Amino acid sequence: MTDELRDAYDVVVAGGGAAGLNGALMLARSRRSVVVIDAGAPRNAPASGIHGLLGRENMPPSELLDRGRAEVRGYGAHVVTGEITGAARDGDGFLVTLADGRQVRCRRLLVTTGLVDELPDVPGLRERWGRDVLHCPYCHGWEVRDRAIGVLASGPMSVHQALLFRQLTDDLVFFGAPEGDDAEKLAALGIRVVTAAVTAVETHEDRISGVRLDDGTVIAREALVVATRMVARGGFLGDLGLHPVDHPSGAGQHYPAGPTGGTDVPGVWLAGNVTDLSAQVGAAAAAGALAGAHINADLVMTETGQAVEAYRRRVPAATA
Template sequence: MTEQLRESYDVVVIGGGAAGLSGALTLARARRSVLVIDAGAPRNAPADGVQGLLARDGIRPAELLERGRTEVRGYGGQVVSGEVGAATREDDGFAVVLTDGRSVRARRLLVTTGLVDEVPDVPGLRARWGRDVIHCPYCHGWEVRDRAIGVLASGPMAVHQALLFRQWSADVTFFSHTAAPSGEEAERLAARGVRVVPGEVASLEIVEDRLVGVRLGDGRLVRRDALAVSSRMVARAGFLAALGLRPAEHPSGAGEHVPADATGRTEVPGVWVAGNVTDLAAQVGAAAAAGTVAAAAINADLVAEETRQSVAAFRDPFSAGSEARISELVTGDRRHGM
């Protein structure tokens, strides 16, 4: 059964991960009418647990999100399943159209849709992603400590990634694949005891649902327990094109993000972003914090707008509609759609 939507909200949050739910929680506690639209495709879905999250270390991703939805709903926020097809400017707000035909209006937008990991086209790699094919040492390093770790040269951060994983294991092998390290990079790897294996990787060797090694193009098998891969990270933001907001290349060269200031405010008035859609390296805790910061900025922006309107009505109390407008702002009826 499709959940009934109101005609309009103070804020529509597009994306129901840690950033979106934290933002929605803050906004709902600020007595704003808020709708979260969640496509149900979290980036960390394959992971066994969320690591390094204070007081919730190891919690399963699905459980964390379900707890978050419950908390948002407990303060009057609405969370629905759906995918946004387009967002356009409409009068002094926005029209948000879902792919199933539903639509709502919003005074402000908070976009927390995350990113897509584009991984090298190596047979067996995508299927093991988030399991024994990993990317973040702070997310997975402890779980593969003291084991045989491989690092695939798959992006500009690959050497850096290998040097980081060396902190967790003395047995780290760097696979040059299609991008051999420079002389300086090779020296740094050698100084830290990271072996460099030349040659293109042909596939991953999987036995009984676990990674056992990396198969090279010449047929050699290099046994590894885990393989670190730097994905190209691309923000999920195509639906913002009608607003003139498009992803830009990230300064690190690791992918594309939606640029924003420290509060998540974008170049498009009324649109904020938080989490991996703008910060490619943000872990769950950082994404959640960014959602809270953006939500506070949005609420302050709405308060400023409402204050300007109240002052205008106060100065001209006999203007058309001023009495109703003052009552509306004072009682907060608009906030909860009463």
């Protein structure tokens, strides 16, 4: 990345993942001045490959981002390393402040800062996150098919996860205490339920080997599924009056946005996991592209209105 940062741009894109880069691509191809400011902490960094994205199956996440940055730069956009810590209204636009004190002005702001996965406090879990501690059957399920998988009850989506991963293996254990309809669903699908508390994740030769229970028993597993609490990253949006709210699914907190990414704050758009907690890479990229197109259209309409006003002022003088 280059740390070159001009004083002002048409659009500042906060976050350089799939959503941010695809939004920047759309804007730069529309001949907008754009800078992507990225803190360099992608959610999918631990993953070995991207899945479910046509034409990019198994590509390492870092390679996708490298290609995206090169494409964005190829159309004249800037990509800058930095963390945005503040944003304030500045006339019709915004003044954005970085952690190192740098500031940049922009007419529009596209926020694609993603989310943070909060894992249960179980020893050994975090170390294997994104490898054989998983959350999404569409992102990782094929890679663990037919293996011994455990699902750790850790949120309102845990039973749903178990139903989805049951499609991928016959050897599935649910660690928790489901009730009512949930217990019936698991039983009907032949999913073993273990109600004892999980105290640790066991590993052997840099891979999961089992789940330790509070009575000392270890149940052999090769992968473990957890429902993380997903929390959108966007603290600086509070400066503009935007605040996170609980997601309807109960999966965490997000920043609400309209179908094209627009928010209640004129000039601010959101795309990707900051607003859609369940968006995979392809969906996040598509949302970024859609938001970028609408930002450009919004700027076009603003500029057209200004041109019409200027034209009306000239016409009477020219015909007098």
